Amino acid sequence: MLRARLTTEMKEAMKAGEKAKLATVRMIQVALKDKDIEARGLGKEPASDEEILALLQKMIKQRNESASVYDQGGRPELAENERAEVAIIASFLPQQMDEGETKAAIESAIAETGAAGPKDMGKVIGALKGQYAGRMDFGKASGLVKEALNAKG
Secondary structure (H helix, E strand, C coil): CHHHHHHHHHHHHHHHCCHHHHHHHHHHHHHHHHHHHHHHHCCCCCCCHHHHHHHHHHHHHHHHHHHHHHHHCCCHHHHHHHHHHHHHHHCCCCCCCCHHHHHHHHHHHHHHHCCCCHHHHHHHHHHHHHHHCCCCCHHHHHHHHHHHHHHHC
16 A cells, blocks of 8 residues: 555656655655565565554654754754755655554553563563554654563563
8 A cells, every 4th residue: 555655646746747745756666676685585574564664753763863864063054954854754644643642552561561560661561563564753752662571670
């Protein structure tokens, strides 16, 4: 489903002359093709929608980090380019969960996995990634999971 949407968005960006969007969508497709080639080498199927969502989140994280480095280096124009790419990439992600929904999902995952303390953090994060790939910011969620498990253990 996401693959088809990427192709459609690329064609629309070409027709509309949206150079920034076209370049960003092409960049996503190149990263996806690399992921598929890597999977083929390991004898796996092409990337699933969940894996594509994880790839998109990784790309967003990389660009946010680059933007902050550019800001610190006094290069606001480059930081702005990175933020523009983040906005385009984020448009392919489903609606992100708010903090309340994230906390509820974490409590549910802790109960489902039977996590008793900080040593079970990997189990809980794994369960969350399986259910909420693309909808949850796992950078923030890991801190909340750690907090919740420390309270238990």
